[in-house]
Structures are given as C-alpha cells and as structure tokens.
Amino acid sequence: MTTTAIRVENLGVNFRSNRRGRRSLKDLFGGATRRTRPGTFWALRGVSFDVLPGEAIGVVGRNGQGKSTLLKLVAGVLIPDEGHVSVHGGVAPLIEITGGFVGDLTVRENVRLTAGLHGMTKAEIARRFDDIIAFAELADFVDMPYKHLSSGMKVRLAFAVVSQLDEPILLVDEVLAVGDKAFRDKCYRRIDEMLASGRTLFFVSHNEKDLRRFCARGLYLDKGALKMDADIATVLAAYNADYGKAAS
Template structure:
C-alpha cells in the first residue's frame, strides 16, 4: 500500500567535523552517540522528526547555519544521516545548488540533454521538451555556446528550466528564487504555481517571508539544528521573527 506521506523523517542527526566532514572508524560505529562525539565535532541537525503529506507545501525557516540546507540535502539523498532515517516516497526534483552537475566545456544543447538524462528523463522526452526548456531559459541565441562562457544568471536560468521540467512529485527548493532578475523570478514563481496546482509536494527553504507566504501553508522552524516548531506557516514565522528580534 502506498504511504500517505511523501516524506518521513525520524530522529535525524548529522554530525560534522569543523572544517571538514567527520569520518567514522569501526570503533565509532559501535559506540554510543556521546562516545562518538569528539571535541572538534558538532551536530548540524539532531533528533529531527516530521512527516509531509503528499501535496503539502512546507517552508523551512531559521537563521543561517541552523541546518536548513543540510535537511534538504538529506531529503534529496545527497547526504546520509549519522543518526535516524529519512524515507522519501516518490522521485525528487532538486532545485538546490542547481548549477551543479553542468559541464563547462559542453554546449547548452549538450548540457540540457546530459543533465535531464542524469535526472532520469527519457531521451525522447528530452527531445520533446527541449524547445520549451531553451525558451524558458531565454537562451535561444546561445544553444551552441559552451556552458562555461555563460553568465551566472544564464546558468541559473538554464538549470531552473531543466529541473522544473522533471515530472517528479516532490520539489526541493533552496533559495533559488533569490537570484536572477525580477522578470525571471516572476517566471519562476508562475512555474512553481503551476507545479503546485498539479498536486506536487514542495519543501522550500527561503529567507524571503513573502515567498514563504506565497507558496507554503506549513512551516518547520530549525534553531541550533533542532526542530523548534512544526506548525502553520504564520505561527512559525511569528515565532521566528520574535526570536530574531530578541537576539
């Protein structure tokens, strides 16, 4: 039977070593959590549990360095937890660090085919969607330009255009709307609205309260790597703003 939840996180914990990711020895693996924690290590996330139903739009709130992007990477499967587990019931379209994975010496045309294919889009589907991807990115005149010669704004437009065409039911969005010009951001907003209207699930990290209120109905407030509040978005933003004002 299919799960009623798109995302199920249980007692998630991620430990980092200052300056680099900590490595475990065999002795560490069989030690308790206290025994495994060394003086130069810290927990980016600890004891984080929540569920997300299919079709929900969740905003993740917190100051810089509180574990928001780490949590998205766990859900995306690009980072493994040191404690607990996260189960994702459905494919993921990751709008996080979206310019990663593109190859500098390949052209725009070649990168669209490569990146969409790596995300699992069949070749025939890439061909069918190719023109709409290029037009969305506004790169019709740069199809045969090597990726490394594009401006940073052009790279972001191309990445968003590719990833937002994926059919995956879960969207992970990490500050991607903070870049690019106003006209392109509005285009991104409309595209995300379309995806949400199709019943997609969204996990959204942003410091922009207006964006959070536009897209999300529920919030997760992370403070010092701990889930401080899981509640309707308005309540979460009120708590976050009060804590921020209090210093």
C-alpha cells in the same frame, strides 16, 4: 491511512568542523562511530516530522541552523548519522542549482546530460528540449560552452531543466533569490502550476513573502533542532520574535 511524501524520524547528522562538513569514505563505509568526537558538531539532531503528498512546507531559521543540510538529507545527497529519511516518490532538486553542469560542454550538451542524470529518457529530453531552452531564454546560446554563460543564464538554465521533471516532490533552496524580477516572476508562475497539479513542495528560504505565497505550513530550525512545526504564519511570527530578541 494516508501515505507520507516525506517521513523524517529522529534525524541527526554530525560534521567534522576541521573538514568543513565533509565526511571521509572511512566515515561513510565503516570505521566511523556515532559518538561525538572533539572537533565535531551536530548540524541536525532529533528532528522528526511528516510531509503529506501535496503539502507545501517552508523551512525557516537563521544561517547555520541546518536548513540546507536537511534539504540535502531529503534529497539523498547526504547520509544521516542518526535516524531515517523516507521519501515516497522521486524528487526534483533545486539545490546548489548550477551544480552538475560541465563548463566545457555546450548548453545543448549540458541539457541532455543533466536531464539524463535526473532520469529523463532521450525521447523525453528531445520532446522537452525546446521548452527548456525557451524557458531559460537561451535560444541564441544553445551551442555556446556553458562556462561562457553569465551567472543569470546559468540559473535560468538549471531552473528550466529541473522544473521540467515530472517528479512529485520539489525541493527548493533559495533559488528564487537569484535572477532578475522578470525571471523570478516566471519561476513563481511555474511553481504555482506545479503546486496546482498536486506536487509536494519543500522550500528553504529567508524570503518571508515567498514563504507566505507558497507555503501553508512551516518548520522552524534552531541550533539543529526542530523548534516549531505549525502553520506558516505562526512559524514566521515565532522566528521573527526570536530574531528580534537575538539582534537586540
């Protein structure tokens, strides 16, 4: 029997609309019920699927349909209200990509901090530091405070750090939509290398070209439910057809 990389079973997450999706400590640690209350909505509900090791899955749907929420649940950033998420192996998350960096620390200090938080040892960080800086094209800025970097520099640095992780599952949320063409091409080549090595990709994007390039299978989320799980071409055709109907 083949072990799944990701198993999602009857997954549901409920947000309080008057808190912009943030649940309180009382909600998380006793005192919350799973009954829908006034002022709440289900960002996801009843979602189930498996991802096999080495699969490349594209997640599609309009804004507000639960795509990024699903990615955060798989990453362990959010806690589900219903169902279960099982992840077999570590994850390299490219989600809210510049999050976790500290403005007053230098680029050098942020690389050490962020890579360490992702589980890299001091020896691994030292061995890969030059590769991270070279990929990010920040050799002249290693001792500059992070807060003085441009937005493009910040994205390059974050991708450079996370793409050096050896975790078997790569989670990507629209990161390839940011940055200039030269950097995007570099990211594409790096992801191609990671997929060729047998890594699993879970990829949220609105870019149909990117989805077709990397993914063989697609998940179509609509109103917090899994509307379709099929090959990526079929999923994109259904999504485009629905979007055309909604827009007309």
